[in-house]
Amino acid sequence: MKIGIFYLLLLLPVLLSSANKIDSNNILVISNKAEDMMMSNHDSAAYYFDLGLKLCKSKGDILNEINLLLNYSRYNSTKGHYEVAFKNCKDANKLSEEYGITKYDFEIKMYTGLVYYNMGLYLEGLELLIDAQKLYLPKSTSYYKKAELDYYTGMAYIDIGDLNNGLDYLNSSISISLLNNDSLSAYKSYSLFTLVFQNPDTLNKYFDICENILKKHPELDYQKVVLNVNKAMNYIDQGNLKESRTLYIEGIHLCEKRGFDEYQVYLYNNFAYQLMYEKSYDSVIYYLDKASRIAFEIKNLAAQAETYDSYSDYYTKIGDYKNALKYSKLYIEKSNEFREQQKMKETRFLSAVFENEKKENAILKQQNEINKLWLYFIITIAFLLIVVGMTVYFRQRWALSRSKLETSEKI
Template identity: 25%
Template structure:
């Protein structure tokens, strides 16, 4: 809006003050200076028309400064009306003009405006490239305020790339410059960005203190518009993660009402979504739903898609909790589309960062070792010098070595602390992945159950039931992964117990059939546990369907032991058994699946039909944890 006012100040004569004689032609009007023709416009459509007229006249009269300001004014107009793509186009026109005219200061300022729009459209790679162009120009000009503004922009981009620690360091560099030179308005923004990064680093108290510092600075300079509204929304986020929900909602409402009062819909979207999230965290699903749906509608309308996938996820979870599985599935599919690539990118980047950290640590250790050897060699050489020199060299060498060792130890402690933090972040991320996979499998299971309820054909229902049990067996594995301490292994005895309970519940056979797991605790790798779980699921399903006809009672025993290089699985029941070599009942798909999974684990299978049915497996290709 500042650029709109700047352009309006250039107006000296309004349209109503121009002579309106019949002899005045369009060509006469075009000869008028661009800075003299545009009046102050209250109506937004009139503003748009005035900017277009300014561009036309500036081009004709070669008033490049005014032309650049008009391009930026139109970009700001489109941004205020949430048409970010058009805003980017006009900013690029201004950039092209300033490059040709070698207007370095204006070019750097326009680059920063373009970074803001790229952030709004979630094009962070383009934003990063652009902000470093601006930084190079400001450094060339020696403009410390511009340099600090670039650091703050970089901090913001790193925030949306989940590089919170690096982002916080850039904000601190910006704050040091701004406090030294008294750039209070810029300083307030830097404190806000620092607080946002600290929030996701887990430094909630420091984050809250810095956000309050930003709010106080904005109040001091009399700011009442979007900058302080964004701070209220940010402080609400901090309160939310501190579980101070009432204070969070107060700040979100303060942001929403302020944005509504000045007519900026795009600033009404974040507090709307966040209020819904607070209610979701409190388990108030019916209250949360309208806020999240409203937030999605605003995001779609204004073209801000940064957090759209997150709100799809919230709405899907809410509908699932409310029992509306159709809408839950619809929004879950929308969430998957937006989140899958994002999540894969994060995992790849985290793995890469950990690898770099590990290699750096190894290099530091090698350097430390070499330095210690060099110090020792120096001491050995000095031993051949006179007795007087020998004592001095030994004392100096001891002091130098101890000082270096302490310094390196401190560096290693810091490095280990950073690696531990990264490991904890990755562990939380993996748990979240397994949790969401388990939730997805539960949703698939529910959908199969709903579809099965609509079927009348017995064979189709049995196939659906079998599929439901298979999905359940995999879902239990992911549940054990995110609930357990070891994210890479499954404790099989506990898993078989849970699997058996689930299958008995599916067939409503808890009172008729008992499942026993006579085995010691055994932890297996996920790649081994999944096929074994599917095999046991098929055997349990077959036993409950065919071994105990007409409601007969019985018992099923499961055991899994490791002997030397073999993994032995045995599943037995005391049912009616079957004739050896007879054709499998049903479609035979379960039997075929068991054979394929056995081959996958490089195993063999044998059967015994004395006193019921017993199936024995010997697996060669397996991993324990």
């Protein structure tokens, strides 16, 4: 598969001169490649998205360009590139309006809501997701997108504390997916249930469902790692450290094999805490060092702060309070740096939103002014027609009266 993609890219100049059908197929291949890279290689994912958009523009393939922009928005939104994700949606909306394409209105609203949600603006995001629900048209929207929307809506409701509505939407997402024999789409909601419910029997039920789905899709290593970690944490709560250790080690091996860097930091950090519980202190520092190294390599401030906090807890456990205090101070410094970074992201995002609304209001105001001018023009034309009509009418009456008078005088 990879060799085929690289061969495709080498032949791209030749393929660009081929028929539109071939170009369209290539765009789909590139789009799929971008999505495949989303979890493991962020730079490559962005490269393929940009490549696909460039190809769309060169061939004037508006539908695929809009589709790519929306998928790119989903990617940027989940990776914390909120300003870029918002721009992706805005560009998709601009193309839709320019070419009179309404079939993507539903998705544009949905992914814009997802940007707000991932930004931490849950209420605003939920409002947009509900607006997207109102735009849903069964005949023009795939079941998969409706299931995706219900999943996001349910997730947003749960995050604002409305568990009942959240579960309703998640169950709706599952029902739609299973009705179309798509257990993979149902997986996301099932996996979220493993974080929502606390009853052991209920949890085991949903863990079993998720595992059975993943057995049918062995290529989904990332989802398997996440499920393993959720299950390991559940075993820790139950005091079953042996089972949780097995799941953590399996997850670590998969992460290292596939290069899931961001999740790898989280996994190493969590496993270090289990080792603290087991009093395996010699191994703790090994995994914390690995977590810290990757956190700095990928420049993730949140992960760096969490690692410092873990070092502080570790040194407290072994009675080295000097180092515990040192890392506690580093944790505070790095946390403050992370908060400042988040504030800057939020400021840039809100500025982009404000500028967009400002432009939209200016366009709306301009359109209103044009509408007013047209109204005045129509009123003026109508008035002139009335004046002309009245003039003709009275002239005809005057001519008729004069004619009658002349006839009367002759008689």
